[in-house]
Amino acid sequence: MPSSFQEMWAELLPLGRDPGSGGYRRFAWTPADAECRAWFRAQAAARGLACEVDRNGNQWAWLGDPAAGDAVVTGSHLDSVPDGGAFDGPLGVVSAFAALDELRSRGARPSRPVAVVNFGDEEGARFGLACAGSRLAAGVLTPERAAALRDADGVSLPQAMERAGHDAEAIGPDDERLARVGVFVELHVEQGRHLEDTASPVGVASSIWPHGRWRFDFRGEANHAGTTRMGDRHDPMPAFAATVLAARERAAAAGARATFGKLGVLPNGVNAVPGLVRAWLDARAADEDTLGALVGAIERAAREHSAAEGVQVALTRESFTPVVDFAPALRDELVRLLAARRAYEVPVLPTGAGHDAGILAAKVPTAMLFVRNPTGVSHSPAEHAREDDCVAGVEALADVLEGLACR
């Protein structure tokens, strides 16, 4: 008998967990990632599902014949940000297997192929680009650019795939496989507190905010911290600091988001004025005009403060994802399917978080379900969802799969 939701959860819980922080460090193509992928294969095998890895390293577990086409696909990812939570990603994969079990226990018989998918490298924690697995499949990340992505040790994405035993020769657009997908539904823990203010454990996504990552290189002159007069310095740290404050103020005023969450300092010595502060801006807004104005204002602030400090600043846009409006007809169908079986209202809400669903939406009809998050905290060991709400998520996903695949 396949593992229950609770058993699957308990099996995943120790994999890639940092004993110090209690958070997860399941970075793409590392041993922790390999353990998660082995868990996925075992779950597929326990259910008699055919498991395969596509050319871009994404895992698929098939119920029915993939070649029949028009498949109903659900799933998410198993990798994590540094010290991430247990739910972001895995909840969607565990719920997908559990929803298949629920369909079986209901006696529902799919008339279309159904698959569970685990997309590789969704968080981009190791190579700096989110959703690498789905971007490669959809053709929005080229193999050439993927080969230029490197981790902190200088290992490229294809090299890392090869070292993990995956043939990276064939990475690239996978139109044939995506053509077999009739619809993709991703279940995910909510990463805000919208649902917590409602009586609904589950909601449906309307859109994903446009978002991107910009690298700011503030370059000054390394020097002795004890002997260099304040006025003689070319210190990139105050220029960076003033940019952080400007970003926060502008984002708050625009109802948007701007975060400097990743930093590298050289030489990073206590008694050395830094020569380089490299900082990454993550910025998001409800629409692309607002986002463009926000990033433009932060860039101007960085240039002004750098000029005042006698340092150089260079900006590199490392990624940009336009607004995603999920297919309205599919979205409405999900609301209808849930409303027919469930006693709660089904909120329809946007999100500021990127997802593989946002990448696939350009290629196939795509929808998302969100499961309530009592604190809204995500990308943190404190990320949480109540067990009752997780069970409600599985039931909702089963409703959706039954409605879409068993007609």
Next chain:
Amino acid sequence: MPSSFQEMWAELLPLGRDPGSGGYRRFAWTPADAECRAWFRAQAAARGLACEVDRNGNQWAWLGDPAAGDAVVTGSHLDSVPDGGAFDGPLGVVSAFAALDELRSRGARPSRPVAVVNFGDEEGARFGLACAGSRLAAGVLTPERAAALRDADGVSLPQAMERAGHDAEAIGPDDERLARVGVFVELHVEQGRHLEDTASPVGVASSIWPHGRWRFDFRGEANHAGTTRMGDRHDPMPAFAATVLAARERAAAAGARATFGKLGVLPNGVNAVPGLVRAWLDARAADEDTLGALVGAIERAAREHSAAEGVQVALTRESFTPVVDFAPALRDELVRLLAARRAYEVPVLPTGAGHDAGILAAKVPTAMLFVRNPTGVSHSPAEHAREDDCVAGVEALADVLEGLACR
């Protein structure tokens, strides 16, 4: 025949040099450090000096019988800050050997023992505490506290010493050895531009500014960068940023120095609001009252901004070195010895940089010579001193050794 100054310099130049930055990464008790220490032993051997390592890992090369006491000791250190320059430390050791050669070529015969010393772990780049070797010897760093010092990989200072082949069981105060030192003179590249504004290649130190290191832990709540509203955040980065700007402003106003040059961010993910920003403040001023007022003002700014951002801040003083006034009689004697032989004025200047000489000054009469630095840049690959000035430094050190040891 022992290596000339230029030959010694050329031998040291490639050791521990980072090919990317061109700077040095000679951290205590690493392979690069071991190469420098092997170089020291070879120089001692080439001159027939008895080389020994004291209980705290400092290297001594003796001309004459150490047990005779009242020794004239000169030297500096060979380790570096991250991406440090070639001169900070090594110039004092190379010049010490070269000055002994100069004494010999002058036919000067010391009537007191003379030693060249290489103090271990002066920069504190690996374990966070500067002058660890001389502090241990002088008893101002206890073995217990040394055992609590850890590098970024969690290796303690004694463990690192053991792994490098040094018996760390016996680390601790070395009064017997210090009692044999009659006088210590450290030659060092100047780390400011005082001498460059004069016609003098060499100056004598008056004092070392009081200085210290404080660790600021700004603790907030890690969260998702895309979904967490700006107003819902407990983001330590803006609190840190505001503290950086306050520190710079206060230090400039006080004619002092305040630097945030080393940072650690957790989880350090592009799409995660940080949970922790750990930042080290290096602060220095001409006197202890000014320094205390400066650090107090920075601490108040950190607390105010942290409270406004809903984050916690904790301060830890990791080191503090009171003002060092070098022995006035010895300082005056150095000026007199140089003035008798050299055509240039001998400036007497304070420094904002800490040195082993500053630690030893509490135990034995101690002095310092500074060699002109045309840009003042230090703790950087761009650190430089002209060869003529380095030769003038060797001659001046030989004058001092001759005057002190050959009477």
